[in-house]
Amino acid sequence: MTTAVSSTCPDCTESIPVAGDVRVTSIVVCPACQAELEVIGVDPVEFALAPEIEEDFGE
Amino acid sequence: MKPSDGQDGPLAVLTTRTRLEERLIFAALERRGVPYAQVDDRTIVEHLQSPSPVRYSGVLNRIMSHTRSGYAAKLFESTGHRVFNPSHVVETCGDKILTSLALVRDGIPTPETVVALTPDAALAAIERVGYPAVLKPAVGSWGRLLSKVNDRDAAETVIEHKQSLKAPIHNVFYVQEFIDKPDRDLRVIVLGDEVVAGVYRRSDHWITNTARGATTERLALAPDLVKLALGAARAVGGGMLAVDLIERSSGELLVTEVNHTMEFHGLAEVAEVDLADLIVGHVLEVLSA
Numbered sequence: 051m052t053t054a055v056s057s058t059c060p061d062c063t064e065s066i067p068v069a070g071d072v073r074v075t076s077i078v079v080c081p082a083c084q085a086e087l088e089v090i091g092v093d094p095v096e097f098a099l100a101p102e103i104e105e106d107f108g109e
Numbered sequence: 110m111k112p113s114d115g116q117d118g119p120l121a122v123l124t125t126r127t128r129l130e131e132r133l134i135f136a137a138l139e140r141r142g143v144p145y146a147q148v149d150d151r152t153i154v155e156h157l158q159s160p161s162p163v164r165y166s167g168v169l170n171r172i173m174s175h176t177r178s179g180y181a182a183k184l185f186e187s188t189g190h191r192v193f194n195p196s197h198v199v200e201t202c203g204d205k206i207l208t209s210l211a212l213v214r215d216g217i218p219t220p221e222t223v224v225a226l227t228p229d230a231a232l233a234a235i236e237r238v239g240y241p242a243v244l245k246p247a248v249g250s251w252g253r254l255l256s257k258v259n260d261r262d263a264a265e266t267v268i269e270h271k272q273s274l275k276a277p278i279h280n281v282f283y284v285q286e287f288i289d290k291p292d293r294d295l296r297v298i299v300l301g302d303e304v305v306a307g308v309y310r311r312s313d314h315w316i317t318n319t320a321r322g323a324t325t326e327r328l329a330l331a332p333d334l335v336k337l338a339l340g341a342a343r344a345v346g347g348g349m350l351a352v353d354l355i356e357r358s359s360g361e362l363l364v365t366e367v368n369h370t371m372e373f374h375g376l377a378e379v380a381e382v383d384l385a386d387l388i389v390g391h392v393l394e395v396l397s398a
Contacts, residue, residue: 073127073132073135073147074127075124075126075127075147075149076126076127076132077126077127077128088126089127100126101125101126101151104174105249105276106174106175106176106203106248106249107125107173107174107175107250107251108173108175108203108249108250108251108253108368109250109251109351109368109369109370109371109372
């Protein structure tokens with residue numbers, strides 16, 4: 051589940067550039083620490099650590 | 110769930126994450142002017158005796174978890190929604206044992222497969238197939254936890270390791286012959302009664318999955334391949350499906366799995382078709398029939 055919330059990377063505090071059409075639940079990768087982040091708000095843009103991939107995730 | 114306009118409300122798109130595939134699907138819906146509502150699977154709450162009055166014109170299920178996907182499909186079907194893909198297709202495709210049973214039942218060529226229900230019986234299953242054998246989790250994807258077992262020592266080790274994974278599903282053993290294929294497999298996309306695209310997935314590793322770094326190349330859709338893919342899709346219940354195949358060194362094609370919530374980022378890089386738009390078109394066509 052989501053934990054920390056930030057307009058920067060909640061893991062390493064790096065500022066994250068995002069595209070203008072980003073939407074909630076999009077996944078971005080922090081360019082500094084490579085953490086997967088989930089967009090949880092767009093006005094302003096906010097990130098949280100992305101949910102873990104679970105064992106039964108797939109196609 | 111969000112409010113809608115009634116019976117002809119928006120198309121619900123159930124998601125876990127908004128990946129490239131979902132972004133392409135949303136873009137296709139917007140280009141076509143199709144109203145839709147993204148429904149995050151973490152927000153779904155349904156009272157079974159008093160179900161939500163929210164109505165959708167249909168439900169496109171892009172949930173990444175097999176467990177959640179199957180239950181979500183059941184919940185929406187219980188309130189009369191048409192779900193893509195139907196829950197029975199999700200159940201079959203999400204479980205390799207059920208998939209293999211369906212393929213074998215319909216005479217679709219597939220690797221020799223043996224199932225054992227306990228660790229005690231696993232070694233016999235592996236040796237029935239012979240070495241090298243491939244062990245796959247009955248439920249799982251992206252090439253995770255696949256094991257190529259070359260001899261009895263390795264088999265005993267893998268069985269012991271799987272026993273240490275406490276989930277009961279890990280103590281059911283799905284064993285297949287190892288196919289000494291070329292450095293590629295094939296993925297063919299079926300929408301209803303039509304094969305719309307195909308790619309080779311190439312890797313130096315014996316697991317040729319794009320989630321494991323395989324690259325994609327365009328694949329010509331030969332008639333025998335089309336027939337086989339359609340047969341495999343029918344066997345698991347039909348719908349919008351990605352059929353994965355491998356080749357024996359003789360060239361014989363074997364179906365290995367059929368995916369019910371297809372990823373197509375690799376295919377999108379090389380295919381000439383706009384698969385997201387074809388998926389949306391298929392959904393709309395079925396809903397309007």
